[in-house]
Amino acid sequence: MANTIKNYINGQYENPINSNWLDNYDPSNGEIYGKTPNSSKEDVEQAYLSAQSAFEQWSQTTLEERSRILLKISEGIESQLDALAEAESKDNGKPISLAKSIDIPRAASNFRFFANAITQFASESHESVGQNAINFTLRQPIGVVGCISPWNLPLYLFTWKIAPAIAAGNCVVAKPSEVTPMTAYMLGEICNKAGLPKGVLNIVHGLGTTTGQAIIEHPNIKAISFTGGTATGAHIARTAAPMFKKLSLELGGKNPNIIFADCDYDAMLRNTIHSSFANQGQICLCGSRIFVEKSIYEKFKNDFVEKVKQLKVGHPAKADTDIGALVSKPHLEKVLDYINIAKQENGTILCGGNRITVNGHENGYYLEPTVIEVPNEHCRVNQEEIFGPVVTIMPFGTEDEVLQMANKVKYGLSATLWTNDLNRTMRMSNQIQAGIVWINTWLMRDLRTPFGGVKASGVGREGGFEALRFFTEPKNVCIKFK
């Protein structure tokens, strides 16, 4: 069958040992278009053994050589921009324009960034003055590490973990989401062409409950970097804790987008469309709770809804599509359930709210972009992560009031503020419970910055030297001299 995905172990493509396969769906038309291994414990063990045997040599490879190989992988991704973007769009349902302009270029940037970062990574030294001693810190690779990624930004998030892990000298057992395995599959060949030694990266495909579970339970996989749902993150933490694994958990969000009357209105409106509906709203950073200062609430509501209605929902491969298909049928059903919950909670659907069909692709998972005016901040659609093209809006009176509402959720990933009052930006940035605060912008990323959340949005930070610190163990060495 065409589009058969295989595991990538020790530099080779392999079928799953138990010949267990999953169907791979095309969200744009609901059809099965390929198959993916549902790898067992035995496959994960093969991947682990391959990583383990590559570790000694890879961890001793010079930084210059590691950096050179990572740059080659980055170039390999860039040289296959069109093919990778096409595959990502088909697998995930996202518009091809987005895959081409954001997802795949960012996957290349991840490798380029960590190729450079590792050459600048330094460790501390402490002179024990008056005691004739000096302390310094070795930052040593951990060994074999596990990287598990989700379906919303498939290659983008997969490489965001793998690149720092191997740059720091580790060997990796990685699992992409079983819902979007295609570009991770293609990465294996790119790594071979770039000269990545066999076994440094091993990619196993399959369900979270089988393949993922085998990775997190493996006694010798010493660190897990995970991005996905909060419930899965809690399960991973419970499983890994008795084995004292190092964990980086990047989980869900329910991020506030707070709009004050003094903001640059046009820039805010443009960006708010984007922060609400980019990637069909399936980004953990989307500003899914919109709070608007009372004095401009009615104007914003009218202007925003009018603009949302203009967004074009269409086949992901079409160049003029703004909103493609949701990733899977169960996910579409989950999002539709939340729209029903909103109605039961006396929310007002200002626009959207329905599944729609796209001509010629009647079984695709398409949903209208949806704006819900909520009666209060406590309702479920304002508290729980929906992760689809659905936002809530409500007015607020004062800065204190909106701060309280913004912080009154279990999540704390990101927040966006629209205001030109510098004092207010400082006051609110200090008090808002989030790992990232954007002022007058959204999802502006500098890969050197710490990335992650607080509360139920996760533990640890990715990005820049934070990622290199996560993927290394610090060791203090103290030298006494005479």
Ligand code: TXE
């Ligand atoms: O994610 P899962 P799901 C949120 C979003 C979404 C919800 C559930 O709200 O609706 O999570 O999505 C692997 N051991 N986010 O169910 O299951 C799984 O195979 C090891 C936010 O699709 O968390 C996949 O590779 N691994 C998020 C990865 O975990 C396991 C992005 C993520 O899947 C596992 C995606 C297990 N027991 C969803 N169970 C974000 N933070 O951006 C699953 N997995």
